[in-house]
Amino acid sequence: MMTQLTLDMGEIGRRYNVVGINAGRGLSEKIMEMGIVPGTEIKIISRFGGHVIVMVRGSVIALSRGISRKILISPLE
Amino acid sequence: MLRGKVKAIEINREEIEGVIALVGATNVGKSTLFNVLTRQNVKVSNWPGTTVSKHEGLLEIDGEKYLFIDLPGIHGYYGLTLDESISKNYLLEGSYDLVIVIGDYSDLVRSLYTVILVSETFLKNLIVINKSDLIDQESSQEFDELISKRLGVESISISAIKESNIDHLIKRIKTLIKNKYSAHEIYVNYGDLEKYIQNIIEVLSKYSFDRSKISLRGLAVNFLAEDPDIESFIAKTVSKEDHRKLLEIRLTAKKELNRDLTEIIISSRYAFIEDLIKRSSVAKYVYKETYEKTWIDKIMEKPMGSAILLLGILFSLFLLIFIINTGFPLNIIFSLIGLEDIAVVIEENSLSGLLSKAFEYLSDYIKSLMSSYPEPLVGLLTDGIIAGVSAVIVFIPLIYLVSLGFAILEDSGVATRLAVGLHKTFSRFGFSGRYAYPVLVSLGCNVPGVMLSRGAFDSRERLAQILSIPFIPCQARLIVALAVAQALFSGEPLYQALLILWIYVLGIMISLISGFIIRRLVLKERYSPELIIDLPRIHRPYAKVVGWISWSYTKEFLIRAGVIIFILSIFIWFITNFGPEGYTTEFSQSYGYIIGSYVTPFLKPFNINNSIGPIIGLAFLQGFVAKEGLLSTLTIITGSEDPVSAINSLQLTASQMISILTFGMLYVPCLATLSVIYQETRSWRWTLFSIIYMLFIAYIVTLVTYHTLIIFMR
Secondary structure: OOOOEEHHHOOOOOEEEEEEEOOOOOHHHHHHHOOOOOOOEEEEEEEEOOEEEEEEOOEEEEEEHHHHOOEEEEEOO | OOOOOOOOOOOOHHHEEEEEEEEEOOOOOHHHHHHHHHOOOEEEEEOOOOOOEEEEEEEEEOOEEEEEEEOOOOOOOOOOOHHHHHHHHHHHHOOOOEEEEEEEHHHHHHHHHHHHHHHHHEOOEEEEEEOHHHOOHHHHHHHHHHHHHHHOOOEEEOEOOOOEOHHHHHHHHHHHHHOOOOOOOOOOOOHHHHHHHHHHHHHHOOOOOOOOOEOHHHHHHHHHOOOHHHHHHHHHHOOHHHHHHHHHHHHHHHHHHOOOHHHHHHHHHHHHHHHHHHOOOOHHHHOOOOOOOOHHHHHHHOOOHHHHHHHHHHHHHHHHHHHHHHOOOHHHHHHHOOOHHHHHHHHHOOHHHHHHHHHHHHHHHHHHHOOOOOHHHHHHHHHHHHHHHHHHHOHHHHHHHHHHHHHHHHHHOHHHHHHHHHHHHHHOOOOOHHHHHHHHHHOOOHHHHHHHHHHOOOHHHHHHHHHHHHHOOOHHHHHHHHHHHHHHOOOOHHHHHHHHHHHHHHHHHHHHHHHHHHHHHHOOOOOOOOOEEEOOOOOOOOHHHHHHHHHHHHHHHHHHHHHHHHHHHHHHHHHHHEEOOEEOOOHHHOHHHHHHHHHHHHHHHHOOOHHHHHHHHHHHHHHHHOOOHHHHHHHHHOOOOOHHHHHHHOOOOHHHHHHHHHHHHHOOOOHHHHHHHHHHHOOHHHHHHHHHHHHHHHHHHHHHHHHHHHHHOO
């Protein structure tokens, strides 16, 4: 079993794989349409103001803690 | 967003060669392209039944007219937002000749998602990829060819801001419309879903959808993704029996695949886009190993970084605006170090000071010219009409400067980062970090502040913003506060500054707490708003874009609020100069006095003399029209030389004066703000609510202030 954690717990500078999204209708579609789909590689680049700043498919996206808690990731090595 | 000139253009559909819709993700430069194509020959209205503004613009070329429609920016279809729904339904209705779907080289993968999404369903599309100045010309040409070859859709790379390749684009638009062009259907491979897509197409193909505009494959895919707009579009056309059949196909797909269908669809689209990019040399621009942090990112990572950065930017921006506009706080600083003369000069020569002076001269001049005419006529012209025009004009430099500052922050990408950095602070009060903009702008004027609620995260937060913004002390209220401070603490600039500071702290705090009240108690929402947002590249703001934004704000103010301010200024002139006995110069004979006297009972808890009740009442009535009207009314009805001596003539104690000032800062939105509140909520109920709500909060705060103050002072 791979270690799973939520996005807000990830380390800065590390790469992860998106495993799942645990949000209701509307929000989960919104997250996915932003390019964060299960199977996507995601890199945490920074954190400020309680937000996680990630790089996905060449774009930089900020997610508030509430949303980042709903995204399951596992470390990529 | 508010872009382009607010100018009434005549649009006669019969004269138009073609209607072209612009669609794309936010930040792709859609509005820039729109403004470049239409040369700002633009009309702004609202999408029917909504508060989302609709921009239409005309391009006239070789005697032919083309109408462009700027659809709301969308990132996807399935986020259930109003903007997405408006754009989608416009396209489904099909009253256009061409859809330009816009991508962006600075955010290629994400922006192409929207491009694929739209061109998959709507066939009269032309792909335009903006910001080609960020990559080499060879790569952009190669990418255009690749898209045409693999998607069967024409693609043109342009740079809207540098205006490169625009002529070619216009030529192609003309040709495509003349040829009644439809692009090929795009085939994204949806893997396991293909079987079900085919089944749905089979059902749909019995019906007469306009196949030159709409792709059945596109409809089928979005139906499987449970897109509510596309679902109801299909339901309107197909029979009940077939609709049931379609729902069954979807249910079977879910059961057999045991996966979220939307997830499959979105992943497949992204896989398709990334495959496309990897075949092209643009890939080297898209996939960077490291993200280069800008200086702003570095500051914001530090604890308190974003707060300090914001305060720094805000402080310098507003200091500049305040100095230009009211001379504040330079006038106070100078009088503090004993240079009273310089302080007066600064105040009188501030932009707004000079403007009001010009109007005073004008009205005095007309009075002297018309001295032989009947008094009511001269009064109407000078104190009514000219004063009304002046009340609007004096605001213009202010609004222009505020929106200029805002436009610079917005266009450079700094505003988005600030919103993110401040989100945590604001979310404690039930706002998202997006509330930073309205607050920022409202310090200048609440009118554009209320308009900026359009940036809110959702419609509920937007309502909370609209109802809370009017508590923010604007510059008109600053002028009132300055006069009271001068009257109360004459020759004591330090106390003056402290009183002003108190007014700001109080107003901003109440506005924040109001967010909590509205969200938790009125909307009964239990959670704080969440944020998921793109961080655009930081770049130097483009003068052209900044110019457009600030100019369009100023124009919108002139048209939307200016007219109301003007009309009501004249109305108020009437009620203060006419009474049951007809024209009068005696204040106590006017309708205004009668209306003002209703306020008297509410002044009881403040031990205020009954005789000045109507004066204060009338002043507040005037302040409802425009806050600075409080001062001019007081000056006129007390027969004083200037506002400061007018305030002194009321002979109030310090506690009473501060309490009345506190009430005056919070009590109601001014009429211009109120008109924008109605414009934005499209609801008389909420507009009325905002008045009652503010009166209620202001009265309570004032009571608390007064009874606290009398413990310490007289």
